[in-house]
Amino acid sequence: MAWLMAILQTLLFIALAPLLSGWIKRVKCRLQNRKAPSLFQPYRDLRKLYRKQPIVPHPASWIFRAAPYIVFASTVLAAATVPLAAIHLPTARIADVIVLVGFFALGRMFLVLAGMDVGTAFGGMGSSREMTISSLAEPAMLMAVFTLAMSAHTTNLSQAVNFVLDTGLVLRPSFVFALGGLMLVAIAETGRIPVDNPATHLELTMIHEAMILEYSGRWLALIEWASQIKLMLYGVLIANIFFPWGIAQTFTVNALALGLGVITLKLAVLAVMLAVSEVLFAKMRIFRVQEYLSFAYLLSVLGMLSHIILEAAR
């Protein structure tokens, strides 16, 4: 039963991810006084791509073909371990939050390799930048996660959420810092403004898009879908770790429905915040990203230190 729930939740995750992207786009359009596409436009895009014949560039090898599947699979696995609407799911035991970071790294690795596989300047450029940014973002993220883990005495996400629920509303300074750090990292890792702009193909500034420039057809669909899941993953992480209230602790229909409704609401709010920030800020130069990420790292470190200094049990 629990396993079934876990699989269902994962499927739900996969299914809902494009919707979130559609929602963000819609909010953004509204904010920019543009006419918004349908909320389901991402699904239509995916379907269209799925039907197209994919193209393999000449220099590419099997890595290029395999990468989308691995990227998608690793993202799905990551999604499986994050509690969406309910906690105490058995999948949470397969992997903790460190493994989650590992899943992201695995997917990224293959994406980057695929970018280098095509042998173009763009592929290499995107790969190089992606790795640079992620290698700075990863410690910041882990640091934020560690702050949480040290408070909760666990790296298991389900347990951590449970801990926050159990302790109730506590104004932990460390959580505030960690939240800030994690949000900044999330923006960097999902390739949003001001670090990267997913909507542009401007040659010299793109990062994520540069890597996948040669992808087409179903492969592109998989990659796009995976990055939508990833975006939602970060949203769920932030929402459920720091504001877990409402999440289902038992597998009753009521609780689950409540949990689902609450998480939808939380994600919607987060999406609006993201859209607003994307409208307000402009994309940074690539070598200013390090300052941005060091700030994220600083926030995480402050979170850790405040956990040790301010929240020390006497």
Next chain:
Amino acid sequence: MSLFLAGISVLAALLSALAALVSGPNGLLWHGMLRWVGQATFRPARTNERLTPGRFSRLARTMPFVLLGASGGFAVTAGLIALLGGATRTVTLPFGLPWLNWHLALDPLAGFFFCVLGIPLIAASLFGPGYVREFEHGKHKLSVLGLFTGLFVAGMELVLLANDAFLFMIAWELMSVASYFLVAYQHEHATHRRAAFLYLLMAEIGAIAIILAFGVLAGFSGGLTFEALRSAALNPLWASIAFALALAGFGMKAGLVPLHTWLPEAHPAAPSHVSALMSGVMLKIAIYGFIRFTFDLLPSLLWQWGVLVLLIGSASAVLGILYALQQQNLKRLLAYSSVENVGIIFTALGLALIFQSSGQSLLGTLGLVAALLHSLNHALFKSLLFLGAGAILHQTHEQSLENMGGLIHRMPKLAALFLIGTLSISALPPFNGFVSEWLIFQTALQAGSIQSGILRSLIPTASAVLALTSALAATCFVKVYGVAFLGLPRSRHIARAREIRHPGMLAGPALLAACCVLFGVLPMPLINALGALTQSLTGFVLPNISALGWLWLTPVSPEVAAYSPALVLLGTVAVGWLCYYLLYRRTGLEPRRAEPWDCGFGGLTPRTQYTSGSFSMPIRRIFEPVFDTRETVEEQTEGPASTRVTGLRYQFQVLDRAWAVLYEPSGRAVTRLARWVGRVQTGNIRTYLGYAFFTLIILLWVVS
């Protein structure tokens, strides 16, 4: 039984050295004897033509490797028996000093490292016969290579077996000297000579530091056997001195920053199967020595040591990988990455020390297990990568990443094996590198249970550095794989590279790759096997490690953290296959080959690709202060009077800061001091008489 097998393993290694020495028309003794006969009749250097190189030479080439492989096999068997059996076997051999014979012992710790040694050794001896074929007609005798490889392996095995300080040092130095000759094997290159010199010099200084560390213990105990040394009653000051000396000595061998500079010079210089052993195994022997000395011989531990080790380990890890990122030479890059991994291992050991000394023995045990596991894992994947680099070198005679590219098309099998190594070393789930790093993170996260607030804040910071390191490691190895194997070939000889034909040269890496996957997916049996080891060193066995069954890894308790690599692999494969099935099998849309986007310039050339140097440029720019970069732009003009620039020559070099800070000044200081002292010897006999005169006067004055 276990000790007997270990002994056989040592003997096999020595026999392999002997076999190399006597065998073949290329053999040293044989050759030397012929020379001798030739000289006796004053006909020097007549080449031997009686034995045509054919079956005999092949036998001569493979025989040492067969014996080495046997040595590896026995080593693994002996190690497993010792590790699982948990008992310590000792024996005394009638060698050495009159009152200090050679004491040998095999306990679980040594047994574990026997396994660490054995697996790469088997792989290297599978790889070797094919690899050394090209040396057969070179200037340098194969027998020299075989002789010192055998001695090198025997030395490492004896280090593990040694149960007294004297034998330990003999074996230790034997290992150093033998590997010195291997580094200097192709000695017509000045860089190799330099590397060998630096290597042996640092090995010597490190060895003296270790001897002195033993000396401190011996001074307080009165004997040189490990048993006697364990009983030394040290005060904290002397214990700290002993510890510092041991850290310097073993750290120098292991390649800790800033004592690492020999490593990136020496490892690339040796033949590749030896590099694999040096980087994969020899560094682990140094770690063994450190563990043996710290956890076993020293009577008590201080948390300050742990902090020191943690700091040095973290610095080595992050600096090692930053320098690795900037390397263009593949083997050099791998060597710097070894510095990084040793740093990670020492970080774990530092954690273990801190926990152990703070009374949290269980967590200390966890840290130790993480360190041991990472040692094994690093031995596996680093040997795999070095063998892979060796295979590339063998097929293309190319070491520089800047000239590689697209090898996945030319050498698909090797590319697949190398990819496994790359994923493992980048610490990606579900491969083995991830398991050990995960354990280290888990250890670090238990910092909350320590009383001292300073330590509690230090440890997470160190683990964040570790996170940075592993992210950078991923970047580094993406670069390696992407530049070497993917994209378009950057030079003509790479474009014409051929797949390896010698089956052994694939079997060796394949064995290691299989182990990487196996230990990545099923680490549980391995960790359980370490029980006897930790019991003897820290007095604890991890109790909850398999609380959820053999599929799950739960270092502290199921509530705190759990990880199931097997299920991760299963899930990844299932999802991936499902997508593949749904998206490809069901639609049947075959992909089409086409030209990639080239901005409309008409045809891609390899020159437009990102190179190794450009890939790592952002990192270089971000971490600017760490590197000693030297950039020169040379303008080429038509003539001396002309100002028109016809071409530009751009040169770029990233140097290790340790050189400018530590090594060059000390080298200069010695030279200056020598010059200064040299003035004493004027050449004038009257000055010399004056020295004798004043010496006498001063001494008379002193004693009366």
Next chain:
Amino acid sequence: MIAAYLVLVIPLAGMAILGLLADSRRAGRINVHCNAWALAASIWLAIDVLVHGPRLSSGQLLYIDSFNVYLIVLTAFVGLTTSIFSGPYMAHELETGRVNVKRLRLYYAMYQGFMLAMYLVLTTNNMGVLWVAMEGATLATVLLVSLYRTPESVEAAWKYFILCGVGIALALFGTVLLYFAAEQKLGIGGNALLWTVLHVNAGALEPNIMRLAFVFLLVGYGTKIGLVPLHNWLPDAHSEGPTPMSAILSGLLLNDALYAVVRCKMLVDGSLGTQVAGYLMMGFGLLSFLVAALFLHRQTDIKRLFSYSSIEHMGLMTFAFGIGSPWATFAALFHMTTHSLTKSAIFVTVGHAAQLAGTQRMDRIRGLILTQPAIGWGLLIGTVAIAGFPPFGVFASEFLVLIATMRDYPWLTPLLLIGIGVAFAGLFRHLQLMVYGDVPEGQKPIPANLLPVMIHLALVLWLGLSIPGFLGDWFSQATQLISGASPL
């Protein structure tokens, strides 16, 4: 005791025969024979001592105990192997015209003369005779240093003669003081210079006089050991003389001078009951060790290089004897053996290498391994052994010295560490360039007899792996004798 007399008579006879014999070709063979017989006699002597314990000759003139018996065998052995090497070597020198037949005769006669002096130094029981023999050794070798009659060799010989002469004269003054001190207690007569008598009565000797005497003896014999700052003759003499002579100077003479100092130290320690002698020796030893290590970096001549290495090792031994603890003493005794075996082997290969390249300048000696592997590897392995790498014997003694220093004088260990490192770098920075690399043009293999090298290195290897029981016993007994405690 016949064996002891034989050991002395054989080289005496050899000196006479070789001095009168004109045939240079046969002279080489006779030289080998003399040494072989001397070796046989010394082995007989050794067995005698092994069976019966320390032996005192009837006139109390000769005394053999476990301290000197192995040095006698070692001397005979190195003398033999070096003479085996010196035959073809000197023949080559004769062919190239560097020496003539007359000088060759002098060479062979003085070779035996030197051996005689060495045996006498080791066997005698009389401190005065010891001095006479030591001076005799100088006189025997000084003309060999200038054998080639080049300006440099004459200069070297002159310095050798004057510096060692003055030094040894000071040692005589020390001996006179020793005699004086003894005479006050033992009365006037011939016995007051006998070491056995002195040693028994050491406790009764007047400490003030003994202290002065030791200063003179140390400065005097220390000149011969090559202790800094009295060492200046040593590199000159080693580098300019014929190579076989460098081998025996480095391998034997230095050892014997150190032997003399240690014998004196035993007396002084017995008299003073303090560590003054030990401190002096430690100071000199350490200074020599460090300075010689630095000098290694500045060398351009291959034989000079290795003679500085000899100074360095003698410094280490002196230092170890100075520490005086059982382990250190054992180490020093063992080091005397391994160093002289290794160093003489190195000088043999160096001689061949210099003949191969036609020069002693190190920047012209290149690619030895590829030109003639036996010489290249011999030199390389020899240097590895002398640098103190196991499994060669030098390592064992360096190991013990380091451990012993750590036990007794830990604050000196950083100096030792630096010294060993600097010395190692100094040796190898030159050595690597010579043995490795490509063959320079026109360099061809030469006829060389590397049997002595192989035997020596094999012995050093054997000693490094395991010390034979009887030798270990001797070392232990000598340690007991010198330091007053057993290393066990």
Next chain:
Amino acid sequence: MDFAELSLYSQAVLLLAGLIALTSFLMLGQSRLVRLVLVFAIQGILLAATTAMVAGVLDFPHLYISAGLSFLLKGILIPVMLHRMIYRLGLHRELDTIEHPARVMMGGAFLVVFSYYVSLPVVAHSPLVTLNAIAVSLAVVLLGMLLMITRRQAVAHVVGFMSIENGLFFAAVVSTYGMPMVVELGVAADVLVAAVVFGVFFFQIRESIDSLDVDRLSKLTEVDKP
């Protein structure tokens, strides 16, 4: 005890000691080689005389042999040899001036005081009155070394060397009434051979550098060559 109360023998020994020290000083200040050798001969004869006197007064017959050897070797043979050598090598007209004669003499005087200071503990433990002379013999040894340090001529070095030996012998005679016979003979033989070898060297040096100036024997050095 007052000097006047000593036995005549003791007074004589001490007088001779003073004379020997004087000869050492004379040698130190002498710039002509021929005269240097002459003074050295006188020193040898004084030494022989002392030995003979000790032998005669205290009845040590073996010291007569020693005295004879000293007289023959140091008083006659070696000076004559050196003298002939100087003429043969054409050095009899050459001056070997020392750079700072006053300072050297002051140094010499200091050495005598120093020797006295050093030998005090030795003297203190002996009933022999004549032992004060041991300070003089030490001074002679040190002065001999000083002579060698200040002189450039090889011949002067030989003289200095031999005068050190004289100092030693004097010490042996006054403190211990000579060494055992076998040692005496050995030492004498060594001195003889040394003298011969010196002779050989003069010619070798002459051949190689065309002079006997030891300052020019400085090819073998560790100083950086410009």
